[in-house]
Amino acid sequence: MHILISGGSVAGLTAAALLGRAGHAVTLVERSTGPRQGGVAVDVRGTALDVARSLGVYEHLIANRVTYEDRFVFVDRNGTPHAVVEPNADVYDSPGDIEISRDRVVGILADAVPDGVTKLHGYWIGDLQDEGSHVTVGIQGPDPRRERFDLVIGADGLHSNVRRLAFGAEERFARHLGLYVGVIRSCSTDLGVSDTTVYNEPGRMVMVRGNGDEQSVILGYRSCLVDYDYRDVDAHRAMLTAAFPGDAGWRFREIRDEIASSPDLYFDAVSQVVMPSWTTGRVALVGDAGYCASFFSGMGTSLAMTGAAALARALHAEATVPQALATYCTAMRPVVDAAHALAGEGAKILFPTTDDDIARRNRRYTLKV
Ligand SMILES: Cc1cc2nc3c(=O)[nH]c(=O)nc-3n(C[C@H](O)[C@H](O)[C@H](O)COP(=O)(O)OP(=O)(O)OC[C@H]3O[C@@H](n4cnc5c(N)ncnc54)[C@H](O)[C@@H]3O)c2cc1C
Structure with missing residues (x-):
């Protein structure tokens, strides 16, 4: 299949690595001209650890992990401590998590993408028409082009461009x-x-x-x-x-x-992104674009990796794209619901x-x- 991925961060790179290795012809467009830097340590936890193992990057994540004590100390305006929360023990209950800088995860996943994947930095989707048997996409950037794809994956984050083009305005789905x-x-x-x-x-x-x-x-x-x-x-x-x-x-x-x-x-x-379905026609959303659980869920990176792997698995297992997209949604619904429920707990404490x-x-x- 010829697959277009919009977004070159955790979700997009995981999808590109898995789908590229599965033999698909993958093009990835990333709006920023280089790797998008920023953010602090994120957590790779739960089933995302299995995704890391299947990609062969688990040991790299371990080698690059940052070590913070599992302790948040709450102080008053003079710096005097009053309370202590142990997030992994008190909130997530998930031993074996890897805490690692967001930039490192993105770098490690980028290295896992096979050479055959076409990476276009400084490019984005200008328009797309789902024609039933394929999607025609206008790609904008220094060298604009129009191409046909069998599947378009929106992995372009909370303010997803693909979601806006294929599903509707952000206000319909982002819950502040x-x-x-x-x-x-x-x-x-x-x-x-x-x-x-x-x-x-x-x-x-x-x-x-x-x-x-x-x-x-x-x-x-x-x-x-x-x-x-x-x-x-x-x-x-x-x-x-x-x-x-x-x-x-x-x-x-x-x-x-x-x-x-x-x-x-x-x-x-x-914000959380809440959608009745993450797919329409030959377009699928993965990661924050489809189901952002919010900064304070502690689940954004893990959901993005787990979702990309679920989509790749479904495309491998099912005979047609519509069947695969239905399987992907069914597999991810309970995972996403559980992650969304965690955000409230973190916000109450912090x-x-x-x-x-x-x-x-x-x-x-x-x-x-
Ligand atoms: C700079 C940055 C810093 C972050 N810092 C933290 C943090 O400290 N802690 C935390 O918990 N979470 C942070 N996040 C969010 C976290 O990365 C995600 O929740 C999680 O990793 C899920 O990843 P994702 O790939 O779905 O989305 P994101 O990581 O948000 O990636 C989306 C990607 O799509 C690209 N993109 C956006 N629009 C377009 C477009 N029109 N066309 C093509 N590409 C596009 C973006 O440049 C980005 O590379 C940060 C996100 C970013 C972008």
């Missing part, structure tokens, strides 16, 4: 969870934090993760959905700074400078809304001395 999040991958100044430390004010969170080598910062705040250009980094810096006024506590004064200067700030709404909620969280996970 009332939060925004910003990530500074590596601080240029030493914040003096060597574990995972979290400071809350009602509706706001500052998390610093240090592992001896570097410190990264995750900032989050509660807000209704606002209209902004999700590609405009200056808008991201302005929104984050406005959300944390000058008197915000703990380390925020230093972190404010990092927001202004970080070269690879990642910022986005915390984003108490009032001072009383902060105190209640701290009592529940009180620091044992």
